[in-house]
Amino acid sequence: MTPCDGGDRCRNCAGKWEGSGNCPRCFAWDALDGAIAAFDMEGAARRVVHGLKYRYIEALAATMAHAVARLPTAGSFDIAYPVPLHRARERGRGFNQAALILAGLGWNPGPGSLERIRRTGTQVGLRPAERRANVSGAFRYAGPPLDGLRAVLVDDVVTTGATANEGARVLKDYGARSVRIAVFARANYDHSPGAAIPDW
Numbered sequence: 666m667t668p669c670d671g672g673d674r675c676r677n678c679a680g681k682w683e684g685s686g687n688c689p690r691c692f693a694w695d696a697l698d699g700a701i702a703a704f705d706m707e708g709a710a711r712r713v714v715h716g717l718k719y720r721y722i723e724a725l726a727a728t729m730a731h732a733v734a735r736l737p738t739a740g741s742f743d744i745a746y747p748v749p750l751h752r753a754r755e756r757g758r759g760f761n762q763a764a765l766i767l768a769g770l771g772w773n774p775g776p777g778s779l780e781r782i783r784r785t786g787t788q789v790g791l792r793p794a795e796r797r798a799n800v801s802g803a804f805r806y807a808g809p810p811l812d813g814l815r816a817v818l819v820d821d822v823v824t825t826g827a828t829a830n831e832g833a834r835v836l837k838d839y840g841a842r843s844v845r846i847a848v849f850a851r852a853n854y855d856h857s858p859g860a861a862i863p864d865w
């Protein structure tokens with residue numbers, strides 16, 4: 666598995682990137698303050714992600730949490746939320762993989778809850794701008810104000826970050842000072858204009 670560290674990375678989103686400043690994958694994040702990731706979404710890391718999400722091997726969540734917990738900035742958040750699934754999707758799968766990973770991390774669950782209020786179609790095959798439109802207005806936060814708190818969203822994979830950016834927007838509306846996303850795997854899709862994003 667390839668760790669997301671070293672010099673060939675976007676410092677904001679952990680994507681593979683040789684240039685300076687933000688890479689094209691995170692240019693459009695207007696609410697999300699960055700991503701931290703343990704491994705690239707390829708090889709064994711990809712099999713681990715699929716093992717949890719599609720083969721329901723729930724024990725993999727602890728392994729994934731262990732990898733995320735070892736990231737250098739893993740301790741710098743006040744509150745954490747799993748990226749929510751829509752209720753219907755969660756019922757179908759029997760669990761939310763992001764919630765299992767967060768449970769393994771033991772990070773302080775935020776007050777209230779971040780909920781998915783709109784069932785979005787799949788993001789697979791959509792270009793970045795289409796993904797943003799697809800998840801717009803998909804979330805709701807229910808709980809007390811988050812004034813000044815540093816929040817983190819937890820998920821198994823980040824690709825364009827469109828979903829996490831939308832969740833971050835909602836948490837910031839309620840006062841969160843910063844919102845980042847922590848994931849097990851970073852999907853390094855082709856970021857050239859017009860390129861379709863593959864199914865991971």
Ligand SMILES: [Zn+2]
Pocket residue numbers: 675676677678679680687688689690691692
């Ligand atoms: Zn980036």
